[in-house]
């Protein structure tokens with residue numbers, strides 16, 4: 001075996017971080033010899049109605065010689081497919097009254113790559129000598145943010161939430177504004193809404209409060225709408241989408257059921273869009289063209305929005321009710337708390353007093369073929385290692401087949417009770 005000498009830069013990719021584990025587990029689960037209950041990674045469900053629509057629309061595109069030739073035979077513009085950007089700008093301004101044109105939209109190869117660029121553009125070392133971080137005002141937050149920083153020091157400042165205990169074993173995280181100050185010490189503020197891993201949807205009031213504070217501080221507010229508004233609209237509570245030119249809204253086609261197409265969308269002020277365009281050109285020449293071509297077709301006649309509102313959202317609402325009923329049944333005697341599930345496709349379970357860490361619980365579960373994600377990965381920028389809560393939670397994806405959820409939860413209940421007081 002050759003013994004290669006890697007540069008300092010490569011250190012960034014030498015560790016098995018939470019994100020690597022999460023993505024590797026998707027493959028590992030598929031290779032396990034025994035039965036596997038995959039409730040780990042972030043794969044969306046296979047929804048037959050959506051897949052039939054994607055298939056039929058792609059067939060129409062493929063039958064059209066000119067469209068097919070352009071889609072697979074030509075690089076797109078580095079800002080992304082202009083037809084799609086134009087159509088999306090029109091849809092967003094018509095639907096929400098946002099002052100948006102083609103100059104406000106860029107395409108990336110998945111929103112994960114949007115975050116890689118944006119976080120490094122707004123955090124790290126600045127020409128004025130300051131080191132600025134991205135403030136995550138409500139942590140737990142998406143594990144995928146944690147490892148994208150290229151600076152030597154951590155680029156995140158994670159803010160612990162207020163925990164509100166609700167009836168019937170539910171709880172909800174709320175932004176703890178009492179000791180949160182948003183100012184020019186930070187390069188940007190970011191929230192996922194709905195939040196991965198908790199399914200929390202931060203309220204319109206919380207969102208407005210954060211947006212106003214960012215504007216006053218002169219720093220951008222990044223809203224990660226991968227599961228949210230306006231599409232795929234996996235939101236089960238009242239919530240209004242928000243955008244202005246101080247907000248960078250990151251969207252994605254993945255949770256619509258198209259993660260294989262790797263298409264992310266950035267909606268922002270033109271100077272941010274130019275940055276994304278240049279980064280696309282420098283790093284990958286152009287973003288992929290299949291996702292935008294498909295989505296462009298789906299935007300016509302409102303098919304995309306119709307699909308979200310009438311198929312995708314009701315599908316996940318049903319899956320959620322099923323998962324909750326399964327928990328009621330198999331964890332009736334287990335002191336579990338569930339984060340109020342207001343969106344996305346996850347349940348965030350809190351086993352207060354768990355005698356092992358969530359990572360150790362994850363390992364014990366893998367031995368029985370059950371894949372979940374240990375909660376402790378979801379606290380980027382939180383340095384308080386004595387805070388037990390961060391080791392007491394797990395994330396469960398309930399998008400899989402009903403039988404997987406039923407058997408997987410039953411096994412989870414069996415294993416977890418060994419480690420509860």
Ligand SMILES: Cc1ncc(COP(=O)(O)O)c(C=O)c1O
Nearest residue numbers: 042110111112192196226252254
């Ligand atoms: C909250 C959140 N943001 C962003 C992403 C990245 O998605 P993609 O790169 O597929 O667009 C994910 C993926 O799971 C996510 O959960």
